Each structure stands twice: as C-alpha cells, then as structure tokens.
Amino acid sequence: MSKKKSEKLINDQGLRVDGRKLDQLRPIKIEVGTLEKADGSAYIEWGKNKIMAAVYGPREVHPRHLALADRTLFRCRYHMAPFSTEERKNPAPSRREIELSKVIREAIEPSVFTELFPRTGIDVFIEVLQSDGGTRCAGITVASIALADAGIPLRDLVVACAAGKIDDQVVLDLNDIEDQKGQADLPVAISPRTGEVTLLQMDGNMSSEEYEKALYLAIEGCRQVHTMQRDTLKKKYAREHEVAVEAAGGEVESSESENQHENEGEATNE
Amino acid sequence: MSDSYEIPISIKTKRIDELIVQDKRLDGRGLLDYREIKVETGLIGKANGSALVSLGNTKVLVGIKIETGTPFPDTPEDGVLTVNAELVPMASPSFEAGPPREEGIELARVVDRGIRESKAIDTKKLCIVPGKLVFITFVDIYVLDFDGNLFDASALASMLALTTAKMKEFSVEDGELSFKDSLISLPLQNHVFEVTMAKIGNKLVVDPSLEEESAVNAQITIAVEDAGNICATQKSKTGSFMPQEIIEAVKIAKNKAIELREKVLGGLTQ
Numbered sequence: 001m002s003k004k005k006s007e008k009l010i011n012d013q014g015l016r017v018d019g020r021k022l023d024q025l026r027p028i029k030i031e032v033g034t035l036e037k038a039d040g041s042a043y044i045e046w047g048k049n050k051i052m053a054a055v056y057g058p059r060e061v062h063p064r065h066l067a068l069a070d071r072t073l074f075r076c077r078y079h080m081a082p083f084s085t086e087e088r089k090n091p092a093p094s095r096r097e098i099e100l101s102k103v104i105r106e107a108i109e110p111s112v113f114t115e116l117f118p119r120t121g122i123d124v125f126i127e128v129l130q131s132d133g134g135t136r137c138a139g140i141t142v143a144s145i146a147l148a149d150a151g152i153p154l155r156d157l158v159v160a161c162a163a164g165k166i167d168d169q170v171v172l173d174l175n176d177i178e179d180q181k182g183q184a185d186l187p188v189a190i191s192p193r194t195g196e197v198t199l200l201q202m203d204g205n206m207s208s209e210e211y212e213k214a215l216y217l218a219i220e221g222c223r224q225v226h227t228m229q230r231d232t233l234k235k236k237y238a239r240e241h242e243v244a245v246e247a248a249g250g251e252v253e254s255s256e257s258e259n260q261h262e263n264e265g266e267a268t269n270e
Numbered sequence: 271m272s273d274s275y276e277i278p279i280s281i282k283t284k285r286i287d288e289l290i291v292q293d294k295r296l297d298g299r300g301l302l303d304y305r306e307i308k309v310e311t312g313l314i315g316k317a318n319g320s321a322l323v324s325l326g327n328t329k330v331l332v333g334i335k336i337e338t339g340t341p342f343p344d345t346p347e348d349g350v351l352t353v354n355a356e357l358v359p360m361a362s363p364s365f366e367a368g369p370p371r372e373e374g375i376e377l378a379r380v381v382d383r384g385i386r387e388s389k390a391i392d393t394k395k396l397c398i399v400p401g402k403l404v405f406i407t408f409v410d411i412y413v414l415d416f417d418g419n420l421f422d423a424s425a426l427a428s429m430l431a432l433t434t435a436k437m438k439e440f441s442v443e444d445g446e447l448s449f450k451d452s453l454i455s456l457p458l459q460n461h462v463f464e465v466t467m468a469k470i471g472n473k474l475v476v477d478p479s480l481e482e483e484s485a486v487n488a489q490i491t492i493a494v495e496d497a498g499n500i501c502a503t504q505k506s507k508t509g510s511f512m513p514q515e516i517i518e519a520v521k522i523a524k525n526k527a528i529e530l531r532e533k534v535l536g537g538l539t540q
Contacts, residue, residue, distance in 0.1 A: 095375045102372045106508045186503070196510035200490065202503035203383045208520050211500050215513055 009166040009178055017178065018047070022171045025161070025221055030142065030232040032149050040150025042232075044142040047175055048132035051139055053146040057122035066121075071114035073121040076105035078139055080128040100136050107140055107160065107189040107199035113153040122152060133176035137161050140189050140199065141225055148233055157229050158198055160189035161221030163214040165206055170213045172221045186211070188218035192226045195219075283485040290470045296481055297326075302522060304477045307426070309534055311434045319435025319456070323427035326479060327417035329361075332427035334435045335408040336456070338447070341401065349396025349404045353382035355411040355424065362416035376506065378411060380464070381425045383502035384493035385409070388462035390432065395457035399445045405437070407456065418480035421491045421504075425464035426534060432456055433535070462501055463530045465523035466491040469509060474519055476526055490519050494527035 010016055020026065026047030035041035038054035061067040078101045082091045093101075104126065112122065124147065126139040137160035144158045164174040166182035179185050184204025190197055197219075206214065286296055293301055305326030314320035319334035341348060355378035357365045370378070385391065396405040409432070411424045436453040468478035469488040478489065488509025493502035500520060505511065511519070 095379060098372050098375045099379050102376055103504075103506075106506065109508045110510060191510065194510075196512060197505070197516060198508075198510045200503055200505035200511070200516060202500065203387045205387060205495070205499050205501055207499050208517075208524060211520055212517050215516060219513060 007181070009181060010169060010171075016166070016171065018175060020173075022169055023217060023220075025173045025224055026175065028225060028228055030145060030228055032145055032232050032236045038146070038150075040146040040148070040152070042142045042145035042149055044138050044145075046134065046138040046141075047173075048130060049128070049135055049138045050130040051135060051142050052127045052129060053139065053143040054125045054127075055122065055143070055146045055150040055152065056125075057150070058117040058120035058152070059122075061119070061121035067119045070118055072112070072117040072119075074105060074109045074112055074114055074124075075121065076101050076108065076124045076126065076143070078104050078126045078128070078136065080131060080135070084128045084131045100139075103199055103201065104136060104140055104143070108143060108147070108158050110196075110198055111144070111154050111156045111158045111191055112147065113155065116153060122147075131176070133174050133179040134162050134187070136199075136201075137187050137189070141229060145229055145232060149236070156191040156193045157226065157233075158189055158191055159222045159226040159229055160187060160199060161218050161225050162187040163218035163221065165204060165210055165214065170210055170217060172217050184210075184214070186214045186218055188215065188222060190219055190222045192223065279481065279484040282481050286470060286482060286485045290473055290475075293473070295475060297479060301473060302476045302526065304422075304526070304530075305479070307530075307533060309426075309430055311430055317431075317435075318437055319431040319433075321427045321430035321434065322414075323423050323430065325417075325419055325423040325426075325477065327415060328419060328423045328480075329413075329415035330420065330423040330427045331412040331414055332424065332431040333410050333412065334431045334456075335410070336435070336437045337406050337408065338398065338403055339406040341397070341404040343401075345393075346401035347397045348393035349391070350406040351382065351386055351391060351393065351409070352406060353378045353385065353409040353411065353428070355381070355413065355420075357413050357416070357420075361413045365413075365416065376504070377420055377424060380421055380491060380493075380502065380504045381409070381411065381428050383504075384425055384462040384464050385428065385432070387501040388460045388493065388495035390429070390458055390460045390462055390495075392457040392459045398440075398442055398447050402445075403447065407432075416480065418483045419466050419477050421466045422464050422477060425462070425493070426530065429461055429463065430534065433458060433461070460495050461531060461535065462493050462495045463527040464491050464493045464502070465526040465530070467519050467522060469511060469515065472515075474515065474522060476522065490516065492520055492523035494523050496531070498524055498527075 029045040031043045034043040040055035043052045128135045140160040165184040184206045186202040189199035308324040310322045317333035318336045322331045355374045357374045359365045359367050435456045438449040439452045439454045467474040468486045487507045489506045491504045
C-alpha cells in the first residue's frame, strides 16, 4: 500500500516495466454474454487482470424491507477470488472490497434508469479472478457492459481508467508493480456522453499540476476504453441480428436499415 | 440515512437550492466557510493521545493506542498504522449498533489514506526488531454526534490526537525491548488535512452540514499535506463532477488546508 520510490519504473528509453509508453494502455479484451444463468454478463482481460461481471435483475429484492418505493435498489459487490493475488486472499469481504463495492456502485448507479423499476432490485457482481492493478477500473468497465447485456436501460456506459505517478512522471493505467512502488494512483470513472466524473479516488503524493495532468490523462484513457466497450456491444448485436435474419429467411434489407439506425443512435451518443 | 430524515430534508432542499443562487447557505455561512471548529486534546488519560473535535454540531473523538505487534511481511522495517471508525448509535438516529458498515469503513479508509500517504508518521522509527516486532499505532475514530462532514472532523481529530500523542521512551538491546519512565512524542514528520466539499447547484461548498449533505448527491474530499501536495481524494455519493470542478476543488482544498493548519496546530502548545 505505501508508496515508495526505489528501483526504476521507467527506463532510459522512457519505457515502463512492461514495455509500455507513458500514455499507453495495457492490452484489453472484452467479451459479452459469457455466463448462461445471469441476466447479463461480461468478461474483461485488462493486462493480466481477468475479471467477470454478472447482472441479475430487475428482480424481487431480498430482504424485502430494503425495497424502495420510487426506484430500484441498485447493489454492487466487488469481490476478489482467493487465488487472484500473489498471496492467498481470505475469501471473506475485506474492508477494501467493501469500500470499493460502495464507490463502484456510486460510479455506475447514475447511469441506470433506476426510477423505471420501483420495488425491484438490480444486483451487479464483479469477481476478480486474477488481479494486477487497476481492478476497480476494469470492474466498472466490465460491469457496465454486463448491465447493457442484461437489457437494463442506461443513460450511458460508464467507463473507468486510472492514471498515476511513477518515477516523478504522470503515466496512464498503472499495473500492480507501478501501483505498489509508484508515487500515486488516481482511478477515474466517467460518463462518456456528458464527460462527468462519477468515480474519483486518489492516494499517493502529487502536486496540483500533476494532479490536473493525471486527471485529464485518465479521462483520455477512459475514452479509449469506451471505444472498445462500444465495439464489443455493437459486435454482439450485429451477430444476434444476423442470426435472427437467417432464422427469418434472410430479409437482408431490413437488417441493413436497422443497422444504420443503430449506427445513427451511436453517433448521436458521442 | 433513515427514512425519518427524508421528509423535513426534502422541504429544506428547495430552500438550499434557492439560497445557493445568491451564494448563501441555510446557516448563513459563506460558501467556503467552515463551521466553528473547537478542539480539545488529551482528555482520555488511558489513551496515548486523544482529541475531541467539534465541527459545528458534529463531534468526533479520536483515541490513539500504541501497542507492539508484528509488521506486514512486505514492510518489515515499518511500524503499522491501523485506522478504525465507529459510528456509534448514540450519534444519530440513522446509526445502528453492530460491525462497521460501508459508511464507517469508507470513513476509516479515507482518513487512513491521508495519514498514510502523507507519511505523517515516520514508521521507520517505530520498528523494534525488523520483521519481528514493531509498534502498531491504532487510530480509533469515535463519532459522538453526527451533523455532517465526518471526513474532515475525523481527519482533523486523528491528526491532533497523533500530534499530541505520547509514548514511553524505549530502547532496544539485543532484540530486547525495554521502556523508560520518560515520555516521548510519536515520530511525526508531516501533517495532513482533509477538506470536503459538496456540489450544490453548480457551486462547491466547504464543510457541508447534515442538511446540506442530505440535499446534495456529490461530495469530494481532498487531503492536503504540509507542502501543499495532494495525498488522497475520495468522491462520495452517487453524483458527479466535471473535470474543471475537480481542479477547482483541489484549489479550494489547498487554501482551506492552510487555514486549518494555522487555526488548529497554531493553538497547540507543543
């Protein structure tokens, strides 16, 4: 947890421990609809992070007295598998996981039309299967896709990415070593359509100039990840549409016009 | 927050929104004013250090206990810092007895982050036998009366309690720890102050009262250390901030931290 400056995290060529440039994201791979039983699901590989998200709901709330009269009860659970870390993690929720569950919920909830489903509950489960720094950001990113996959009406696809400071330089998307040995970490989630920041945390030591630079760098990272988020969903619906068209005997014309429609919708989202 | 609060507060919310247009607040404060701050230190004789801070009607008592224990394997030569917060049921009709819930955990972790990342405690000086025995500094936050802005009140009380804490002078010979009768201060090398702002309309107000906290849904807490660098940030609640509002909040926090430092540390007879 404590940030120390010791061995070099940026080499003489200006590259980081995993060979990345200062403003470069780790490779990201996203899949949607990965689980059978969940109403919505998605899986992300973000560098060495492997994280799965599942969404259930809107469904009946348990325990019942928690149900809200005017909106859905939106809950998030961020949890790390015991084998996801270097040393085995006790499977009981740690204080860190409880805090992260709270801030992740607060980051995503504004994007959900909660008022459409009074007296129901929506549960988001984020399971970190392997962690390598930046799991809360990857978790938010994948959970948003799972919500979309569940067909829950969303104002936006919340996306997250961190920036930070290592070897006195502001860099994008810290991995575990950089987070442990670096000087600061600043995870940010945004609602890309409005540019609003819905999650902001920071620990370490940064001047206000560095802070500003890191904030805008993280937002730029969010924008890049958002493109991948959208592409994943678009591919899924294009595929589903093809299947549906084939089943209906191949009405190619309507498929095209609908696809165009979708694209128009996407364009105005920007 | 319990339901019993929400009815009177929804009436006041309208008034809070009307007033903010004229840069006014319900209790007559300016937008960037803290409520009256009162501090008292050393009132718990059994603790190594203690401080009672009142922020308007919010009252937080912090006690410091210093005990010996084993260090974390990844920091064998550092003393350990442990921060815990209890939202005791006497402090508010909405607090319940039982193990800390997410609000308490978030509070403790945000205060912890400020102290830890500012390196306020020189943990190297609290090592007794590397890898075997170190001093553990327990910071226990006890919320006595909840009228908003627990983050700032708790961080301030923790800082004051640490600053005034005394421990028995100790020496180590051949790995054997022995105490003398004389008292020494905790090895502190920095101070940190947390400044919380709420967003009402499109304006930032410092030190939100409970009424204001209940009326708004976006808050940001920024921890600033002696050199003016930022050590921790936490956005809380489901609202959001635009990036330029965050930059503005950082600016305000830096100024308010200087003010808090002068007001509070200046009064201590060290």
